[in-house]
Every structure is written in C-alpha cells, then in structure tokens.
Amino acid sequence: MIDFGFDKLALIGAVALIVIGPEKLPRVARTVGHLLGKAQRYVADVKAEVNRSIELDELKKMKTQVEEAARDVEQSVSSQIHQTTAELDRSWQDATAGLTDTSASSSDTLATPVPEYKPPKKNWRVKRGAVPQWYKQRHGVRAKAQSGAARVARFRPPRPGA
Numbered sequence: 001m002i003d004f005g006f007d008k009l010a011l012i013g014a015v016a017l018i019v020i021g022p023e024k025l026p027r028v029a030r031t032v033g034h035l036l037g038k039a040q041r042y043v044a045d046v047k048a049e050v051n052r053s054i055e056l057d058e059l060k061k062m063k064t065q066v067e068e069a070a071r072d073v074e075q076s077v078s079s080q081i082h083q084t085t086a087e088l089d090r091s092w093q094d095a096t097a098g099l100t101d102t103s104a105s106s107s108d109t110l111a112t113p114v115p116e117y118k119p120p121k122k123n124w125r126v127k128r129g130a131v132p133q134w135y136k137q138r139h140g141v142r143a144k145a146q147s148g149a150a151r152v153a154r155f156r157p158p159r160p161g162a
Contacts, residue, residue: 020028131141146154 017025
C-alpha cells in the first residue's frame with residue numbers, strides 16, 4: 001500500500017496550491033474527498049459481498065454435513081428396526097412351532113360368540129323431527145305447544161292479595 005507521510009502530503013499540497021490556485025483549491029479538495037469516499041464505500045461493499053459469499057459457502061457445507069448426519073441416523077435406526085423385527089419374527093416362530101392342532105381347538109372354545117344382528121326397533125316418535133332435541137333446547141325452540149291463554153297465565157305476575 002502507498003505510504004504517505006506528513007512531508008509528502010505537505011509537498012503535494014504546495015504543488016496543488018501553485019498549479020490549481022488558491023481560488024479553485026477548496027472545490028478541488030472537496031471533489032477529491034467525495035471521490036475518495038465513494039472509493040472507500042465501494043471497497044467496503046466489495047469486502048462485505050466477499051464475506052457474505054464465504055459465509056454462504058460455509059452454511060452450504062454445514063447444511064450438507066447435517067443432511068449426511070441425518071441420513072446416517074435414519075439408516076442406522078431403520079437397520080436396527082429391521083434387525084429387531086427379524087429377531088421378533090424368529091422368536092415368534094420358535095414359540096409357535098411347538099404348538100399343535102389341539103391348541104387351535106382350545107382357542108376356539110375360548111373365543112366369544114359373535115352377536116347376531118338385530119335390526120333396530122322403529123319408533124316413530126324418534127323420527128318426528130329432523131332437528132335434534134339438544135339443538136332445540138339450546139336455541140329455545142318450543143317443544144310443547146301452549147295456547148295463548150295458557151302462555152299469558154304462565155307469564156303473568158302474581159297478584160298482590162292472592
């Protein structure tokens with residue numbers, strides 16, 4: 001990198017003062033400062049982009065490692081399950097191999113009989129409405145019809161003397 005000391009900067013400033021002149025020097029210095037700021041921002045953006053791409057590559061590597069580990073675990077679990085089921089099947093076959101036909105007849109005697117199908121009794125009162133009773137009760141549908149006089153008598157306040 002270029003190394004500027006105080007003496008070199010002073011020499012550059014003196015040459016710029018002579019060449020550019022004292023009237024235009026502040027404007028030129030401001031323009032140079034803006035250009036240097038833009039260059040620094042550009043370099044910082046490039047560094048950030050490079051860092052992001054490096055982190056992305058690391059994340060991709062980590063993702064593949066995690067997927068491989070999950071695949072290995074899945075394969076080991078499935079192989080253990082297959083081994084266990086095979087051992088269970090072998091032990092079941094060994095245990096049932098000594099049984100004879102007499103055990104089959106004894107198991108028939110222990111079995112409960114299958115109940116017969118009986119069609120339901122038809123009750124026309126159950127089928128009188130399509131709306132269930134719980135719905136009618138919850139939503140205030142009248143289940144019993146009252147005459148107008150009976151309704152008035154039911155909701156009339158009691159007399160004070162009676």
